[in-house]
Amino acid sequence: MSSPPRVAVLGAGNMGAALIGGMLKAEVAEAAHCVATTRTEASAAALEKRFGILATAGGNREAAKGADIVILAVKPVNIPKVIREIRDELREDQILISLAASLPLAVIEAEVRLRMPVFRAMPNIPVIVEEGAIGICHNAVATRAQREIVESLFRAVGVVAWVDDEQMDAVTALSGSGPAYVYIFIEAMIAAGLKMGLSREISTRLAEQTVLGAAKHVRDSGLHPAILRDQVITPGGVTIAAIHELERHGLRSMLISAIETATLHSRKRTNAMLEDLENSIS
Ligand SMILES: NC(=O)c1ccc[n+]([C@@H]2O[C@H](COP(=O)([O-])OP(=O)(O)OC[C@H]3O[C@@H](n4cnc5c(N)ncnc54)[C@H](OP(=O)(O)O)[C@@H]3O)[C@@H](O)[C@H]2O)c1
Known part of the structure; x- marks a missing residue:
């Protein structure tokens, strides 16, 4: 593998472009x-202008051929099509990463x-602000050296956690989708500030x-968040009055249920993919 590695990002949309930006x-x-x-010329031109890299519309085969690391960043539905397109260009000494x-x-x-x-x-x-949370798993062929290369790529855009393939549905539900839950939390806090008379900017x-x-x-x-939470509670004070309301409305179990539901939803899709694979073999 050349140093620095030659990287091809196939389908550089939101996630692929964020990765490119962080890696550079x-x-x-x-x-x-x-x-x-x-897919389109316009997106390729925008990437070239933004990062000063070579970007092409639909040049997947060429890009994969010249790369040490091939990152599949198209939407899941397009992955089989793109793999079939580049299959003949893939080599055993390359690293393939699917997002x-x-x-x-x-x-x-x-x-x-x-x-x-x-x-x-x-x-x-x-990952856009280099504060991503990234769960990664690998197949049986991957070596320790290759794991280190992959980890160094993703550490450029956040924190890496190594997990098993079976745990990826939980990772998807917890941290993959997690920012959306936190955005709602922030949005609600802003709304509360507005309701209590603070300006939009200050809220x-x-x-x-x-x-x-x-x-x-x-x-x-x-420290465990429960310890930190306890440290900011004054007996009979303001914080515990708010926490009582949060507990009464079930914030904690609401979040556990949401992430459980999201995990099961992702697992259903994963299992359907595996069933399709078994049916195609038998
Ligand atoms: N966004 C997230 O928060 C997030 C989180 C975790 C994982 N992911 C995963 O990241 C992947 C990408 O998601 P995204 O949100 O970045 O999607 P996106 O913004 O829609 O990007 C997809 C990109 O793929 C390109 N594309 C479509 N068909 C192509 C083809 N045949 N050959 C080459 N490029 C093609 C599109 O090009 P055009 O711009 O020209 O249409 C677009 O640039 C997905 O697999 C998703 O599951 C996303």
Whole structure:
């Protein structure tokens, strides 16, 4: 593998472009060694202008051929089609990474038809600000050195957690979709500030910084959030009055149920993909 690696991002939309931006900024990839593909000419031109990389509309085969690392960043429904398109260009010494939700390793391997290292990564949208949470798993072929390469790519845009393929549905539900839950939380805090007479600007600034600061405090202190929560409660005070309301309305179990439901929803799709694979073999 060349150093820096030659990276091809097939389907560089929201997630693919965020990854490219993070990798270039962290210098784990170089613009001269990075190519991207899109469906339309307009998107390819925008990527070239934004990152100074080579981007082509529909040039998947060429891009995969010249790459050490091929990242599949198209929507899950387009993955089989794109793999079939590039299949003849894939080699055992390349690394293949899929970002697609609910698409298990076995299905990707069956499409690839080659004993090559395959990784599944589930990033989330804060990779755009290099604060993503990324769950990654790999197939049996992947070596420790290849895992380190993949980890270094994703560390450029956030925090990496290694999991098993079977755990990816839970990762999708917790951190993949998680930013959407937090956006609602922030939105509700802003609405509360407005209701209590604070300006929109002040409500927004205070709400966003409160979530950012609390998350940083959990991470930096290494303490369980329950301990930190207890530390800010004064007996008979304001915070415990609010917490009583949150508990009364079931915020905690609401979130557990939401993530459980999302995991089961993702697992249903994963199982359907695996069933299709079994049916195609038998
Ligand atoms: N967004 C998230 O929060 C998130 C989180 C975790 C995982 N993911 C995964 O990331 C993947 C991409 O999601 P996204 O939100 O980034 O989607 P997106 O913004 O719609 O990007 C998809 C890209 O694929 C391109 N494309 C479509 N067909 C193509 C083809 N045949 N060849 C080459 N490029 C093609 C599109 O090009 P045009 O721009 O020209 O149409 C677009 O740039 C999905 O598998 C998703 O499951 C996303």
